[in-house]
Amino acid sequence: MAVIIGSARHDEHGNCYSGGKAGDQTGQEVSTQKFYNHSKGWYVLRAKDDRVAEKLAEAMQIASDNKNIGYDQSERYGVIKHGINTKVKTECDCSSLVRSCIIYASGRDVGDFNTSNERSVILKSGLFKDVGSYRQGDALYNGDILVTRTKGHTVIVVKGARKCKTKYYPKYTGNSGSIVEALKAVGEDDVSKEHRAEIAKKNGFSNFKFTSEENSKMLSLLKRGKLKK
Numbered sequence: 001m002a003v004i005i006g007s008a009r010h011d012e013h014g015n016c017y018s019g020g021k022a023g024d025q026t027g028q029e030v031s032t033q034k035f036y037n038h039s040k041g042w043y044v045l046r047a048k049d050d051r052v053a054e055k056l057a058e059a060m061q062i063a064s065d066n067k068n069i070g071y072d073q074s075e076r077y078g079v080i081k082h083g084i085n086t087k088v089k090t091e092c093d094c095s096s097l098v099r100s101c102i103i104y105a106s107g108r109d110v111g112d113f114n115t116s117n118e119r120s121v122i123l124k125s126g127l128f129k130d131v132g133s134y135r136q137g138d139a140l141y142n143g144d145i146l147v148t149r150t151k152g153h154t155v156i157v158v159k160g161a162r163k164c165k166t167k168y169y170p171k172y173t174g175n176s177g178s179i180v181e182a183l184k185a186v187g188e189d190d191v192s193k194e195h196r197a198e199i200a201k202k203n204g205f206s207n208f209k210f211t212s213e214e215n216s217k218m219l220s221l222l223k224r225g226k227l228k229k
Contacts, residue, residue: 003035003140004159006060008097011071018074023089029071030097032064032158035140040148043119044131046141047105050163052127053143055105059084060156062104063097080109094154098145101156102127105143116151171225179215182222202228 008030011020024030047053063069063084070091072078078090079100092100095114103109106127113121122128122145133149134140139161147154172182180191183199193210196218200208203221208214221227 001159001161003157003161004032005035005146005155006030006032006064006158007153007155008063008069008071008092008094017093018072020070020072020091021089022070022072022075022078022091024067024070027067030064030066030069030092032061035157037134037136038146038148038153040150040152042134042146043149044134044138044140045119045122045128045145045147046131047128047143049106049127052105053141056101056143056145056156057158057160059101059104060097061158063092063101064158069097098147098154098156114151115147115154118147118154167229168225169222169227169229172219172222177216177219179219179222182219186222199227199229 009028011017011029012025013020047056066084066086068086068089069079069084070089071093072091073093075091076093076096079086079092079096082088082090084100084104095118098118099110099113108125108127110122110125110127123130128145134146140157141160141163142157144157144160145154146157169188170186172186174182174185176182176185179196183191197208200214200218203218205214218227
């Protein structure tokens with residue numbers, strides 16, 4: 001699946017960054033495109049709350065579809081004043097648009113920044129974790145904020161890889177010392193050796209031998225509600 005990013009890119013003149021008309025004159029001033037690895041490289045910032053991440057992706061898509069938002073560095077605070085759902089023709093640049101998307105997604109304003117200090121300002125908010133530098137093949141998720149490693153550009157992932165939420169067995173509260181009986185008690189129908197070996201592998205046991213020590217460790221995880229399905 002192709003990763004799609006959105007950003008404020010340039011004004012209606014293509015390579016100009018100030019002096020254009022308010023609003024998106026071409027449909028490309030603020031828009032989405034296929035992900036590319038910037039020549040300066042990317043830092044990846046990821047929202048700690050998955051709900052905020054999804055709202056960030058939603059926000060950038062809304063902004064990209066809103067023809068009232070154009071690009072102009074000299075009028076970059078227009079989108080902060082009017083928001084991404086503005087019905088007034090206004091302007092932004094790449095970093096002020098990301099800031100406005102964060103406001104929409106989290107209800108908080110992390111403060112002003114440009115691409116030279118964006119990473120530090122956003123991380124200081126406590127809303128995001130630093131994933132580090134993007135490397136070819138790394139998974140990018142909805143709402144990931146990418147900013148160049150030196151002053152340049154910033155984007156938000158509007159369509160990325162799907163996060164697989166880890167599922168756990170219910171906490172075992174019984175008294176049995178048998179992992180088989182404990183698994184049955186929490187609703188597991190398949191307690192065969194083959195399936196238990198699969199469970200063990202998901203929980204970090206390599207080359208599982210069904211020893212009493214290994215079974216006890218599995219049972220301990222189950223009692224704490226930390227045994228992955």
